[in-house]
Amino acid sequence: MxxxxxxxxxxxxxxxxxxxxxxxxxxxxxxxxxxxxxxxxxxxxxxxxxxxxxxxxxxxxxxxxxxxxxxxxxxxxxxxxxxxxxxxxxxxxxxxxxxxxxxxxxxxxxxxxxxxxxxxxxxxxxxxxxxxxxxxxxxxxxxxxxxxxxxxxxxxxxxxxxxxxxxxxxxxxxxxxxPDLVRRRAEHELKAAGSRERTAWVSTLGGIPRGELPAEPSAPRLAFDRQVIGQAIPVSFSAERVAALRELASGHRASLFMAMLSVMDILVLRHGGREQFLLGTTLANRSSVGAPDVVGLFANTLPVLADCSGDPTFAELLVRVRDATIDLLDNQDAPFLGLLQSLGEERIPGRNPLFDIEFTLTHVDAATPLALPGVECIGVDVPRPRHGAKFDLAWELTERDGIVEGCVEFDSTLYHPESIRAFIERFDRLLDAVIDNPDRRVSELDMLSPAEMSDLLRQATGLALPSAPVLLHDLFAAQALRTPDAPAVIDGDAVLTYRELDERANALAHLLGEEGVSTETPVGICLPRSAAMVVAVLGVLKAGAAYVPLDTSYPEDRLRFILEDSGAHIAITDPTHDHLVLGHAMPIYVSRERRPIPPVRVTAPGNLAYTIYTSGSTGRPKGVEVEHRGIAAYLLGLQDRIPLHAGDRVLQLTPFGFDISVTEMFWPWLAGGATVLAPANAREDVGLVAETCLTHRVTAVHCVPSYAPVLADALRDQADEPGMRVMLCSAEALTDTVMQAVYAQLPGIELYNVYGATEASVDSTVWRHLPGHPGPVEVGTPLPNTSIYVLDAAMNPVPSNTVGEIYLGGANVARGYLARPGLTADKFIPNPHTTDGTRLYRTG
The missing domain is CATH 3.30.559.10 (Chloramphenicol acetyltransferase-like domain)
Structure with missing residues (x-):
């Protein structure tokens, strides 16, 4: 050679x-x-x-x-x-x-x-x-x-x-x-690299995240050694649509490319949530003298800034894209590797630097490629090899004879073909929407088809159970009539039957009435986990009042704040803990008196059942006001999805100041089961918790995922057949590692991931993991009579696997925050996707 x-x-x-x-x-x-x-x-x-x-x-x-x-x-x-x-x-x-x-x-x-x-x-x-x-x-x-x-x-x-x-x-x-052009360009770059113009352009790109279209949940995006497998799906835009978009662009002194890139920006915005991001595009880079006639690699792929901040109209966005593209063209000969150094970009294994999505539109003259005189010439499409993909997504389009055609090349280890087709269909709808009305804001443009929108709204809403709103304590009372002598509360060696619990709560309700307690009167409960605490909860509800949990482990200044903020002038307590409320509320003590008839009170499902205070980790604690109809709807929905039976016993382990304690008390009562109270100091002693579960034949527990395998280990250490059949996990991410650890000790257990918020009456969704069925852990589907939406900033439902904010809705949404009307109005908003006047809670 x-x-x-x-x-x-x-x-x-x-x-x-x-x-x-x-x-x-x-x-x-x-x-x-x-x-x-x-x-x-x-x-x-x-x-x-x-x-x-x-x-x-x-x-x-x-x-x-x-x-x-x-x-x-x-x-x-x-x-x-x-x-x-x-x-x-x-x-x-x-x-x-x-x-x-x-x-x-x-x-x-x-x-x-x-x-x-x-x-x-x-x-x-x-x-x-x-x-x-x-x-x-x-x-x-x-x-x-x-x-x-x-x-x-x-x-x-x-x-x-x-x-x-x-x-x-x-x-x-x-x-x-x-080679002459390469040398000349290198000389030019030495001057341009430090120029004000280049520095200003590079500065506009610094710190801007890459634009993304959501990959599949299980995609190995960051695996350095992942096998990239390229695929492509053809796309085509008719001459009529191209002409309309070109005319729209020319009215703003922009090109067809700029208009189509603007549509792409909206597609990424509506899927990724970021208002500013970088995409890539390939430029001819033939501006040097002599370059147009030289064969060689000049094409340069560089980042282009997308700025959708402030929810502009499409026309306003098009002007921004035009200006960003002009800046890019002025710097199209900037070396990509040099740009990385200027931006301080660190390489991420398995990812392209700066951008994951490329969008290129090339104009090709009508002449047939490789034409020869004297013979008929017919262009032949040559398929590109799809061994790999240069980018996660690459929209490679060509304009010829007024028609835009090309393909979307993608890494099939990140995206399924049906996901890419969905992106293309949404791009199509956005393109038609901007042609139809370029003065609409980008958040208002129709991206989803009616069928896709209908499907998303259907998935957001749980099954509608045909039941009238009820009072929380009426759920208990109905079961007490059916099984009066069955155990309802197990507190160590002490057992209260449904009849005993009902009649002791009636007696307390009468006492509260004598002290002036009536509908929605706030009443504090400052008791450790005990049968007396459960009596107090039911007694307050039967009196028509709303209970306010006062966890005895809280600092005194927090208890004082809750009493003052809630307006609770009465607190149910015991001689051991009454010092925590004295001087701030009148103490009332739970007695063993029993009365078969409750007081007559006019309480409606829309009245308050309790006010629970948030942790205050993001500011001062907020009192969440939960109505009877909301918490009752949640419990009935939970029982519909995860049925308990008369023999079931649920461990009451959660601190009283958290709303899961409501689930642990009332859920088993819907089926004639019992709530088993863990010893007051048991949470830090998993061995004691396991002993309690085994002694009292606990069959269901609600805990955080990190606690689940620890409890499973402790149960198995003490018994070959622990008897636990249901475990609910929430408040943390449930991982495959946790689930496998639980199954290893409790192979027959039903393991559920539940999600919700205090502002929506405990939980709104549930998902059961089935052993042997691999896949991502899911938030789940809505409980009956509840809903969960993932919406963008304009309250549009976002497609599945897309960034958005979670909104909880349905019958279980709380009334709001006590004495915080501004915050309530901001977080509890009308549901724009229903006509029944229901509200949504914005989770943030």
């Missing part, structure tokens, strides 16, 4: 150096193969075409350039012109052009190049018949770009035409060779 040593010390262009680096990083891949093919019908002079191919390589040195490494630094070298030949292949009978593309051409496109040996541009003529040929050019992107293919086509036509007319002169020389 002979090389032109005059080029051995020349540098590569920044774009070539980047591709060489990518090839060295992941060798043996055809990701950057470029192909072009044309079918010729008629009398083709093959001998002349062979001469022309040799002349092309003589004229354009990049067609016979390879890249070799010297001491770890890549350099271009020229192969001898004799290496650049036209290979003629006789195609077996029966293979038509479609079969040729599907067979030999696709096979060649899938073959990787060796950048150091070459040749990196190969011409093959497939002879289907004496008057039917297909000319195929396969090259590596390191030596040609899309613009170069146009130059090759032009020169091929001119040289062939001259030869068949008898002109045998040497091929005309180019004004400037590719």
């Amino acid at each position: 002979e090389f032109d040593e005059n080029l051995s010390n020349e540098p590569l262009s920044p774009e070539q150096e980047r591709l060489w680096f990518l090839d060295a990083l992941r060798p043996g891949r055809p990701d950057y193969n470029v192909g072009q093919a044309t079918r010729y019908l008629g009398a083709l002079d093959v001998s002349v075409l062979k001469e022309v191919v040799a002349d092309l390589a003589e004229r354009h040195g990049q067609l016979r350039t390879v890249v070799v490494s010297r001491e770890g630094i890549p350099h271009p070298k020229l192969l001898d012109p004799s290496r650049s030949t036209l290979r003629v292949v006789d195609v077996p009978p029966g293979i038509d052009p479609a079969g040729l593309v599907a067979g030999p051409i696709s096979a060649q496109m899938a073959e990787p190049f060796d950048l150091s040996t070459g040749p990196l541009a190969e011409f093959t003529l497939f002879r289907l018949a004496p008057d039917d040929h297909v000319l195929f050019l396969r090259a590596h992107h390191v030596v040609v770009d899309a613009w170069s293919l146009g130059i090759i086509s032009r020169d091929l036509y001119a040289m062939y035409d001259a030869r068949v007319k008898g002109d045998r002169s040497a091929p005309f020389a180019v004004d400037m060779a590719y």
